[in-house]
Every structure is written in structure tokens, then in C-alpha cells.
Amino acid sequence: MKTNLNNCPIKSLLTIEQISSAATPECQRRLMQHGLVVGSTVKILQRDWGLPLLIEIRDVVMAIGKEESRFVEVKDFSPEILNKPSPNKKI
Amino acid sequence: MSLNVCLIGQPNSGKTALFNALTGQNFKSTNYPGVTVECRIGKFKTSQKEIEIIDLPGLYSLDSYSFDESIARDYILRKSNKFLSHLNLNTPYDLVFLILDSTRLTKSLYLALEFKKLNIPFILILNMKDSATQRGQEINIDAWSKFWNIKILEISAINKDSIQSLLTAIDQLDVIAPVNPSYIKDISQVKNTAFIAESFKEIDQILEKFTISKIKPDTKTARIDKYLLHPVFGTLFMIVILLGLFQLLFTVSAPFQDLISTGIDYLSQLTKDVIPYPLLRDFLSDGVIAGVGSVIVFLPQILFLSLFIIILEDSGYLARVAFLIDGFMKRLALPGKAIIPLLSSHACAIPGIMSARTLENESDRLTTIAIAPLTACSARIPVYTLLISTLVAPSIYFGPFSVQALIMFFLYMLGLSFGFIVAWILKKKVFKSSAYHLLLELPPYRLPMLKNIIQGLKFRSMAFIKKAGGVILVLSIFLWLLIYFPRVQNTEGSLEAPPIEQSYAGQLGIAINPIFAPLGMDWKMSTALIPSFAAREVMVASLALVNSVGMEKEEEGLLDLHKKIQREYPMDTILALLIWFVFAPQCLSTFAVIKRETHGMKWPLIIFSYTLVLAYTMALLTKALF
Numbered sequence: 132m133k134t135n136l137n138n139c140p141i142k143s144l145l146t147i148e149q150i151s152s153a154a155t156p157e158c159q160r161r162l163m164q165h166g167l168v169v170g171s172t173v174k175i176l177q178r179d180w181g182l183p184l185l186i187e188i189r190d191v192v193m194a195i196g197k198e199e200s201r202f203v204e205v206k207d208f209s210p211e212i213l214n215k216p217s218p219n220k221k222i
Numbered sequence: 223m224s225l226n227v228c229l230i231g232q233p234n235s236g237k238t239a240l241f242n243a244l245t246g247q248n249f250k251s252t253n254y255p256g257v258t259v260e261c262r263i264g265k266f267k268t269s270q271k272e273i274e275i276i277d278l279p280g281l282y283s284l285d286s287y288s289f290d291e292s293i294a295r296d297y298i299l300r301k302s303n304k305f306l307s308h309l310n311l312n313t314p315y316d317l318v319f320l321i322l323d324s325t326r327l328t329k330s331l332y333l334a335l336e337f338k339k340l341n342i343p344f345i346l347i348l349n350m351k352d353s354a355t356q357r358g359q360e361i362n363i364d365a366w367s368k369f370w371n372i373k374i375l376e377i378s379a380i381n382k383d384s385i386q387s388l389l390t391a392i393d394q395l396d397v398i399a400p401v402n403p404s405y406i407k408d409i410s411q412v413k414n415t416a417f418i419a420e421s422f423k424e425i426d427q428i429l430e431k432f433t434i435s436k437i438k439p440d441t442k443t444a445r446i447d448k449y450l451l452h453p454v455f456g457t458l459f460m461i462v463i464l465l466g467l468f469q470l471l472f473t474v475s476a477p478f479q480d481l482i483s484t485g486i487d488y489l490s491q492l493t494k495d496v497i498p499y500p501l502l503r504d505f506l507s508d509g510v511i512a513g514v515g516s517v518i519v520f521l522p523q524i525l526f527l528s529l530f531i532i533i534l535e536d537s538g539y540l541a542r543v544a545f546l547i548d549g550f551m552k553r554l555a556l557p558g559k560a561i562i563p564l565l566s567s568h569a570c571a572i573p574g575i576m577s578a579r580t581l582e583n584e585s586d587r588l589t590t591i592a593i594a595p596l597t598a599c600s601a602r603i604p605v606y607t608l609l610i611s612t613l614v615a616p617s618i619y620f621g622p623f624s625v626q627a628l629i630m631f632f633l634y635m636l637g638l639s640f641g642f643i644v645a646w647i648l649k650k651k652v653f654k655s656s657a658y659h660l661l662l663e664l665p666p667y668r669l670p671m672l673k674n675i676i677q678g679l680k681f682r683s684m685a686f687i688k689k690a691g692g693v694i695l696v697l698s699i700f701l702w703l704l705i706y707f708p709r710v711q712n713t714e715g716s717l718e719a720p721p722i723e724q725s726y727a728g729q730l731g732i733a734i735n736p737i738f739a740p741l742g743m744d745w746k747m748s749t750a751l752i753p754s755f756a757a758r759e760v761m762v763a764s765l766a767l768v769n770s771v772g773m774e775k776e777e778e779g780l781l782d783l784h785k786k787i788q789r790e791y792p793m794d795t796i797l798a799l800l801i802w803f804v805f806a807p808q809c810l811s812t813f814a815v816i817k818r819e820t821h822g823m824k825w826p827l828i829i830f831s832y833t834l835v836l837a838y839t840m841a842l843l844t845k846a847l848f
């Protein structure tokens with residue numbers, strides 16, 4: 132399974148690897164216009180209880196739908212976060 | 223020298239605040255994206271130039287999809303657009319004022335790069351300098367300005383010195399020729415995913431090069447969001463806030479309403495005492511004062527509702543409501559963002575329907591417009607308040623909440639719930655579309671500005687008073703004429719008002735009563751319902767007028783209208799009338815806006831028909847059940 136925003140631990144810092152080609156061209160452009168581009172760092176602030184994901188991208192807090200977040204493929208989990216997972220984390 | 227300028231910026235970058243500061247106008251500016259859904263034109267002067275400025279809706283990129291963004295995009299790229307043609311906005315512009323939020327440059331500079339790469343002439347205005355400075359940001363603006371070879375200014379749109387520096391900078395501009403459309407590069411040649419990725423890399427390089435001190439994170443907003451966006455606490459807070467609103471509507475506004483009511487009663491009595499001519503006396507006291515006064519008495523409640531919505535908007539909380547409610551809205555195939563037009567519709571459906579332009583998907587926009595009339599706009603407050611007061615005494619409480627407030631809350635929720643059902647049917651069965659992309663920026667929390675609140679309340683109260691002095695006055699007079707004519711001869715041989723059932727209004731009410739009789743309504747209520755199709759709050763005035771004829775002396779006060787209703791109608795009829803007003807078609811001006819927003823008569827007719835059928839069916843069911 133590829134790692135995407137929707138299956139990463141809360142509070143982890145991630146680097147965007149690519150926007151999945153499964154997303155429609157419109158969705159790809161919208162994600163990218165909001166700064167979700169290859170190489171950008173994303174922090175997951177909240178993801179639970181059926182609410183959208185809350186992320187920090189380019190110093191801006193944004194809500195992103197779960198479906199859209201699945202198109203954002205990421206790498207480079209920050210190790211300190213992975214070693215001390217949040218009690219709320221759901222992978 | 224004159225200059226045509228257009229004001230462009232990303233949503234929530236402070237465009238409207240700058241427009242107001244430059245032109246001295248008082249348009250609404252708030253702390254959530256998508257406030258400017260109309261194009262506004264204003265004028266101002268510097269010491270050397272006369273400027274005509276157009277404020278366009280915010281946009282994230284020139285490659286945008288939503289209806290409001292496309293208006294701004296097409297104006298900038300000089301493309302044809304139905305809405306722009308409708309507004310006759312075809313004047314070529316000389317220059318763009320591109321305004322961005324200083325605290326969000328890593329993201330918002332993308333739009334500036336697009337402008338630069340497409341050869342669009344612009345001044346870059348970095349707004350909210352005060353917030354950025356507070357958070358430690360320092361940028362070498364002069365060096366950056368030279369590097370890009372454009373004018374870049376840091377300002378705070380609410381600061382007079384900042385505005386003065388902008389005016390000075392405008393004076394220093396060289397002569398500018400109107401933008402030639404062929405000069406602008408074709409966007410399709412440069413826009414692709416590689417272009418976007420490259421642009422963000424370039425943004426990072428520029429900020430790295432010219433930033434002296436980086437901006438610190440907004441810890442205040444993060445701390446508040448920890449609780450207000452929490453799935454449990456945040457949702458509970460949202461419910462308490464909404465319940466508190468209805469509590470306030472009844473408890474806080476009651477003394478103000480009493481005061482206005484006493485004033486109107488005094489004025490009515492004075493008219494009766496002073497004017498010797500019976501016809502003129504009745505016209506003024508029963509037609510004008512009773513008609514308009516019975517609606518004006520609800521001004522405090524309307525202002526408290528508006529105050530509450532302004533505070534929600536200005537503080538930045540409204541975007542959080544959209545976040546919290548998105549999961550629920552998604553089940554109805556609507557985006558969480560749709561809650562913003564729907565909440566705005568609670569003050570007045572017209573701005574709510576217009577702000578649906580911020581929704582990217584056309585089916586989402588049409589669905590939101592279709593259900594906006596089911597949200598309880600402030601025009602319903604007079605009717606709800608009057609009828610609820612006939613059902614429950616104000617002294618009855620359930621825990622900390624008055625039962626009157628809880629019933630009002632229930633009515634609001636009832637309309638909204640049916641709105642959601644209609645939305646689900648439209649999205650799933652008619653449009654058969656569920657796709658939308660939730661990407662919502664959450665603005666930082668800000669303390670609502672007193673000036674903004676006063677401006678908002680002034681705007682709402684003036685709009686209400688204007689309506690009371692316009693359509694409500696006209697309808698009240700028209701109804702009074704129908705009630706007082708044809709004149710009949712009394713036993714002494716002089717002319718006087720006829721018995722109500724012999725008046726034109728009575729005859730009309732009796733003629734249409736078979737339609738409303740199954741709902742328990744008599745011919746008086748049927749008569750009073752007719753003008754409410756033009757403006758809902760007129761129902762109260764019409765009931766007051768219809769019932770003022772033959773009213774007993776001790777019941778002449780406006781507040782006694784509810785006693786009259788209580789005495790004349792059984793509870794099931796009052797409930798049926800209440801439910802009728804939850805669903806009944808909106809006022810004429812709302813349908814005019816729906817026609818404009820949907821470019822035709824199809825949607826106004828659909829919405830009118832379904833709300834009419836729904837109102838009748840639900841009122842009939844209520845009558846049968848109780």
C-alpha cells in the first residue's frame with residue numbers, strides 16, 4: 132500500500148512525493164494550487180471521527196477531505212514522531 | 223490623469239477592507255473566504271490621479287473553477303463572461319492592485335507569480351503587515367521590488383498611514399497604457415502541473431533570498447483550534463453557540479421590543495387624539511402606524527441575529543463550522559463549505575444565495591441555492607415570535623433555556639433538516655453527482671472590529687427600515703384600503719368602514735379561503751397570508767390590520783395581537799400556520815436573485831413550486847396530527 136496523507140500518523144511531518152495520477156486533472160491542479168506540490172512539507176494536525184483531515188501546509192492550516200488526501204503520496208516520516216506515536220493515531 | 227484599476231487577491235486577503243479604506247465606502251468585510259461575491263466599483267483621488275477601482279471576487283489562481291473565481295479570472299484575462307457582460311464590466315483596466323496576506327506568503331505568492339509570468343501589470347500589496355510584524359516577519363521589500371522590477375508595498379488596510387503610503391506610491395507611478403489583451407500570454411501555454419510545482423519552488427527561493435526574519439507560527443490560533451476543532455468539544459461548542467443565539471434573540475431583545483412597542487402605541491394614540499378627520503385618522507393609525515409598527519417592533523431581534531452572525535464571520539469561526547459540519551454535509555452529497563451560504567441565509571437569503579458562488583461545483587451551487595429558502599431568514603422572526611408567544615408563556619423554562627427559544631431553535635432546525643433532505647434528493651437523484659474537493663483554508667482568529675460590527679448592524683437596520691418604509695408600508699396601505707373600502711353608510715347617514723367580511727379584503731379572503739380552510743385557517747388568516755408572499759414579515763402587519771377592525775378597546779396595543787390570535791384560533795391552526803412559514807416560498811426579491819444567479823426562470827419556478835407544495839403538505843399534516 133502506498134503511503135498517503137490519509138494513512139500517516141497524526142502530528143507527523145511528511146514530504147510530498149507525488150500527487151497520484153488517480154486524481155482527476157482538476158483535483159490534481161486544485162491540490163497543487165494550494166501548495167501540495169512535490170517536495171513540500173506537510174504536517175498532519177488532526178484526523179479522526181469522520182472529520183476532514185487538518186493539515187499544515189506552507190504555514191497555513193487547511194482542511195482537506197479524506198478522498199483528496201488519499202491522492203497525496205508522501206515519504207519521510209519524521210523519526211521522532213514515529214518513535215513516539217500519538218495515542219490517537221490510526222494507521 | 224485617470225487610471226482604471228482592478229483589485230485582485232486571494233480570498234480573505236483583505237481586499238474589501240482596502241477597497242473601503244480607499245473609496246470611503248462601507249461594504250461588508252469579514253474573516254472568511256468568499257465575501258466579495260459581487261463586483262464593486264468605487265472612485266478615489268490621489269494628489270495627482272483620479273482612480274476608478276473595481277473590487278473583484280477573490281481567487282487562488284488564474285486557473286480556477288468556482289463561479290466567483292471565474293468572474294475575476296475572466297476580467298483579468300479579458301475573456302468574455304456572461305456575468306461581466308450583464309454588469310457591463312468591459313472597460314479595459316490599466317493596472318492591477320494584487321493584494322496578498324503577508325502572513326501567508328509561502329502559499330499566496332503563487333498568484334503573484336502567475337501574474338508576473340503572464341505579463342499582467344500589477345502592484346503587489348502585502349496586506350496585514352501589523353500581524354506579520356507581530357509574528358516577527360521582516361522582508362527586504364526594496365531589494366525584492368528591484369529584483370522583480372515591480373512596485374511592492376507592505377500595508378495594513380485598516381491603518382491610515384499605510385493607505386497614505388499606498389496613495390503616494392500610486393502618484394509615483396509612470397504613465398500606464400491600458401492593458402492590451404494580446405499582451406497577456408495565453409494561460410493554457412504556461413499552466414500545467416510542472417508550472418505549478420516550479421512556481422512553488424520559485425516562491426521558496428524568493429522568500430529565502432529576501433526574508434530577513436521568518437514569520438513565527440500563529441500559536442494563539444493553534445491553541446484555540448485545539449478545542450474548537452476537537453471532534454467532541456468543538457461540536458458541543460458549536461451546538462451551544464447556536465442554542466445561545468436563540469436564547470439571546472428572546473431574552474436580550476425583549477426589553478428593547480417593549481420600548482419600541484410602547485412608542486408605537488403612544489404614536490398611534492396621539493394620532494387618534496390629534497387628527498379630527500376619521501378617514502385620515504384611521505388611515506394613519508391603522509394603516510400606516512399599526513402596519514409598519516407591528517414589523518418595526520422586531521428590529522431588535524433582527525439586529526441581535528445580525529450581530530451574532532457578524533461576530534461569527536469576523537472572528538474566523540464560520541470556517542471552523544464548515545470544517546466541523548463537513549462530514550455530516552458529505553452524507554448529503556454537499557460540501558462543508560455550503561454551510562457558509564446556508565448560515566448567511568439566516569440573516570437574509572439574498573446574500574446567502576449569492577455567496578453560493580464560492581462553491582466550485584455547479585451542482586453544489588444550484589443545490590445550495592435551491593435549499594437556501596428553507597433556512598429561516600430574519601423576515602420570519604416576526605411571524606415566529608408572534609405565533610410562539612401565543613403558544614407558550616415567556617416565563618416557562620426548560621433548564622437554562624426558555625421554551626420559546628427552544629421552539630424557535632426547533633423551527634430553524636426543521637427548515638434546515640428538510641433543506642438537507644431536498645439537497646440529498648437533488649444531488650443523488652437529479653444531478654447524480656457527489657464529487658467535490660474539500661480544500662478549505664482556516665483563517666487565523668481575529669477579534670471582531672467594532673467599526674465592522676457597527677457598519678454591519680447599520681447596514682442591516684437600514685435595509686430593514688428601508689423595507690419597512692418601502693414594500694411593507696405600501697402593502698400595509700394597500701391592505702388597509704382593501705379593509706376600509708367599500709365605505710358603507712351608518713345609521714346616522716355618514717360613511718364609515720364596512721364590517722370586515724364586507725370589505726374588499728374580506729371578500730378576497732372568503733374567496734380564497736377554501737384553499738386554506740383544510741389547514742384550519744379562516745378567511746381572515748387567508749387574507750393576511752396573501753401579502754406575505756411579497757414579504758413574509760407583512761403577515762404580522764396584515765394580521766394586525768385584519769384584526770384591528772372591531773378590536774376591543776382594552777386590546778388595542780400591538781402586543782395584544784397574540785391574545786387575539788390565542789382567543790380566535792385553536793392551537794392546531796396556530797401550529798399549522800407556524801409550519802407553513804417554515805417552508806413557504808420566500809419573498810419576491812429572493813426569487814429575483816435566484817433568477818439572476820441561475821440565468822433563467824427554471825430554478826425560481828422549481829423552488830417556488832416545491833416550497834409551496836412542501837409548506838401546504840406539512841401544514842396539513844400538522845393540523846391532522848394535533
